[in-house]
Amino acid sequence: MSHLLELTDIAKYYGNINALEGVTTTVEAGEVTCVLGDNGAGKSTFIKILAGVHKHNAGTMKVEGVEVDFDSPRDALGRGIATVYQDLAMVSLMSVWRNFWLGQEPRKGRGIFTRIDEAPAKAIAKEELAQMGIDIRDVEQPVGTLSGGERQSVAIARAVHFGAKVLILDEPTSALGVKQSGVVLKYILAARDRGLGVIFITHNPHHAYPVGDRFMILNRGKSLGNFAKSELPRDELVKMMAGGAELDQLTHELESAGGG
Amino acid sequence: MTNANTDVGVAMTNDSRPGEADERLAYRGLGQRMLIRPEIVGMMASVLLFMFFWGVTRPFGNAGGAATVLDVSATLGIMAVAVGVLMIGGEFDLSSGAMTGAMAIVIVLLVKDTGDLGGAGITYWIAIPISLLVALGIGWLNGTMVERTALPSFIVTLATFFVLRGLKLAGSKIMVDQIQVGRADEGPHYDFWQNIFGSTWIRGDHVWEGRDAAYTVLCLLGAVIVVAAVYQLSFARRPSLNSAGVVLLGLGVVGIAGGVVLTHVLDGTDWLPMLVIAAGGFASVYGLGAWRFSLVVDRGNAALPVDVTRPLMKAAGYVSAAVVAALVFDSADDTNIVPFVTEQGLRAILFMVLLALGATQLVVAATRSTKVSVAARSLVIGIASVTTLLLALFVQSESTSHKFRAELFTQMCVVALLLGCYALASYFFETRTAEDPDADSGARRLAVIGGLLVLAGIVVRMLFAVQAEIDAEDPSRLAAFSIRIVWFLGFAAVMTYVLKATPWGGWVYAVGGNKEAARQIGVPAARTKTQLFMLVAAAAWLVGILLAFRLNTIQAGTGNGLEFEYIIAAVVGGTLLTGGYGTALGAAIGAVIMAMAKQGISFAGWNTDWRFVFIGSILLIAVYANGAVRKVAEAAR
Numbered sequence: 001m002s003h004l005l006e007l008t009d010i011a012k013y014y015g016n017i018n019a020l021e022g023v024t025t026t027v028e029a030g031e032v033t034c035v036l037g038d039n040g041a042g043k044s045t046f047i048k049i050l051a052g053v054h055k056h057n058a059g060t061m062k063v064e065g066v067e068v069d070f071d072s073p074r075d076a077l078g079r080g081i082a083t084v085y086q087d088l089a090m091v092s093l094m095s096v097w098r099n100f101w102l103g104q105e106p107r108k109g110r111g112i113f114t115r116i117d118e119a120p121a122k123a124i125a126k127e128e129l130a131q132m133g134i135d136i137r138d139v140e141q142p143v144g145t146l147s148g149g150e151r152q153s154v155a156i157a158r159a160v161h162f163g164a165k166v167l168i169l170d171e172p173t174s175a176l177g178v179k180q181s182g183v184v185l186k187y188i189l190a191a192r193d194r195g196l197g198v199i200f201i202t203h204n205p206h207h208a209y210p211v212g213d214r215f216m217i218l219n220r221g222k223s224l225g226n227f228a229k230s231e232l233p234r235d236e237l238v239k240m241m242a243g244g245a246e247l248d249q250l251t252h253e254l255e256s257a258g259g260g
Numbered sequence: 261m262t263n264a265n266t267d268v269g270v271a272m273t274n275d276s277r278p279g280e281a282d283e284r285l286a287y288r289g290l291g292q293r294m295l296i297r298p299e300i301v302g303m304m305a306s307v308l309l310f311m312f313f314w315g316v317t318r319p320f321g322n323a324g325g326a327a328t329v330l331d332v333s334a335t336l337g338i339m340a341v342a343v344g345v346l347m348i349g350g351e352f353d354l355s356s357g358a359m360t361g362a363m364a365i366v367i368v369l370l371v372k373d374t375g376d377l378g379g380a381g382i383t384y385w386i387a388i389p390i391s392l393l394v395a396l397g398i399g400w401l402n403g404t405m406v407e408r409t410a411l412p413s414f415i416v417t418l419a420t421f422f423v424l425r426g427l428k429l430a431g432s433k434i435m436v437d438q439i440q441v442g443r444a445d446e447g448p449h450y451d452f453w454q455n456i457f458g459s460t461w462i463r464g465d466h467v468w469e470g471r472d473a474a475y476t477v478l479c480l481l482g483a484v485i486v487v488a489a490v491y492q493l494s495f496a497r498r499p500s501l502n503s504a505g506v507v508l509l510g511l512g513v514v515g516i517a518g519g520v521v522l523t524h525v526l527d528g529t530d531w532l533p534m535l536v537i538a539a540g541g542f543a544s545v546y547g548l549g550a551w552r553f554s555l556v557v558d559r560g561n562a563a564l565p566v567d568v569t570r571p572l573m574k575a576a577g578y579v580s581a582a583v584v585a586a587l588v589f590d591s592a593d594d595t596n597i598v599p600f601v602t603e604q605g606l607r608a609i610l611f612m613v614l615l616a617l618g619a620t621q622l623v624v625a626a627t628r629s630t631k632v633s634v635a636a637r638s639l640v641i642g643i644a645s646v647t648t649l650l651l652a653l654f655v656q657s658e659s660t661s662h663k664f665r666a667e668l669f670t671q672m673c674v675v676a677l678l679l680g681c682y683a684l685a686s687y688f689f690e691t692r693t694a695e696d697p698d699a700d701s702g703a704r705r706l707a708v709i710g711g712l713l714v715l716a717g718i719v720v721r722m723l724f725a726v727q728a729e730i731d732a733e734d735p736s737r738l739a740a741f742s743i744r745i746v747w748f749l750g751f752a753a754v755m756t757y758v759l760k761a762t763p764w765g766g767w768v769y770a771v772g773g774n775k776e777a778a779r780q781i782g783v784p785a786a787r788t789k790t791q792l793f794m795l796v797a798a799a800a801w802l803v804g805i806l807l808a809f810r811l812n813t814i815q816a817g818t819g820n821g822l823e824f825e826y827i828i829a830a831v832v833g834g835t836l837l838t839g840g841y842g843t844a845l846g847a848a849i850g851a852v853i854m855a856m857a858k859q860g861i862s863f864a865g866w867n868t869d870w871r872f873v874f875i876g877s878i879l880l881i882a883v884y885a886n887g888a889v890r891k892v893a894e895a896a897r
Contacts, residue, residue: 089777103782
């Protein structure tokens, strides 16, 4: 049986810097794969390779068993790999439904009279958000008036609607408070339950642990291994993330921050 | 909301069910929703600037002044709107100023018979489309170079600017051996195209005795519809309609109409019609509310806390100071007492500035009183209403000129009336504290219709003269409205629609906010940016034609250096230099502000060199104010 996404010994060099080396992991449909790592561990390079922004220099990448080599983000999107970046590509002055359809607007009219077909666009956006359990009463309100967690959820719902099979979330909780992070984590589970393979990139093990099915830890461009949830207790995960002398202080900080 | 309700809200969030109170956005009132618009500072600034120059100059506020200011706004505004849209898309075009002159030269050279040098005197029918193609080509080149080289558009278009500047000089010299080209009016079929790009509407040539009646009806109708929209936005709707309210509303409207008729019969500022209008106004205010909206249950205590009384005291101080200033200085003395300013001018400036400061304090008090109780808010707004009315009477008794005695007096009475109505309405009816999308979309439509009606009334009043004005040789009968104003307003309206309603409009915001992320979700980013440069070039083409038909002979340097004025106008109108934020309407308002500043200085008789100082100051103040307001609006979330 082929995996939804399979990476083998992926490496990326920028000049003489080895940004990523020997990274191997798999993503299954209906599972959340968490990629953890501190700043500079290679997380963003990893995302950019998957999203088709950068090409990897070595190793193989397979989508549903077929080896792929993305030339552009459009390529990756065509293969069903959608990325939700931290800044979300949302236009704060535009309404929720316009943002939902941004770049794929349903149209009516011809030539210079082309305009957005509003009624179905609004209805579909509303319906799709509701199915993800996102309750936004008025899809007309500008995205600028939404909270950070709600914006994330709109971006996730958008990716799901446009046929993503693999959903890459780049640090979706890093800018959010504890409660809002909790809401975003719930949407991650909602996307998983709809059969997507989710790649959740974060540096916070307390956010990763409750939702993750498997974990890959990056450190200085190298993988410290892949673990199923059953083989990795939470403490172990935190320890691997932090490492050595910083550990005690960090766990203390994380616990006092009320994470998890 | 009482405290008990808030506690329930908190308790719910602890269960952390999806979409419960703390995740859901807090409800935004009407004021906050207006503050978040990018052009709000520009709108307020244009009103203040207008009032300022209306006070210190003669032509401001009459048709002649309006024609001049709009004429100056037009070419600046067409470019500011296009450049503003380009800036929303995250790019600059420093060649836009030089391009306007270049396009004018191209057209004149095309229609000119330059003998053996090729410019064979082509008809305007062909020259106009050809010059458009040339413009689009330059825009395409700008866009493609920015995309291909990945250099900042600042650099690429700076290069284009110098190239165009050189081409204009060298080209004119080669073609006509001069650094100016003329004459546009010798081209074939000039007369036909002159109607479209160069005609004017002289007010005195269009006499219509029904003008004032049409103006009054349109403005009143518009005002009523706007008030209805404000109700929809402000108050909570009741479950079923109350028919007794409609009757009262009808009686009130009849009263207002009767009062207006009485005003005309009794000629002017008599007390009786004012009272009838006020009574009708209050009856319709209560009737409209009772018909559709819920009554307040708990009005609370009207006692004002210190943080409300303090701004009220300050406001009282400013208003008294304004009154004292008006009494101390002599309104008839038009000698300069400080450089550039006459005593009567200083009196007007002091009076208005102090009143504006007082008004600001009243707004602060009203905002704070909202948090105290319904009764307290109505009390504060009622105080504002009465103060305005007293000031109106003061203005009427103290002023010598008709402008203040009649016009300002009437306007202040209207403001007092509206404030009074709001105090009354918010005392009786429940303020909305929850989202109501249906009411909001209905209200938006009403506000637009009402605003357009008022605008139509003003347009009618500006465009038409009555025989009495012509007989009295009123200077405003000579007001000449140029057709370029129609091009400006039309272009601004079209771009506002395009940004708001078409897919492309959304893409402009997206590529300006984050090009890479926009590309990721399927927006054709490179193409959109190139089209933006072509849009600016097309606008430069339009302005080039307007210049050719106005100036007839074009200097090679025409347009050079104006690119920064376009950028300033867009920024004053709320466009962010970093892209992704702004509106076409804002840029148009920015252009009108700059035109008002320029023309106001010249109308006031000051040395027009001061306009640069003025524009610089406006830029700094507007950008700062835009940032501050955006911060307040977002913090209030």
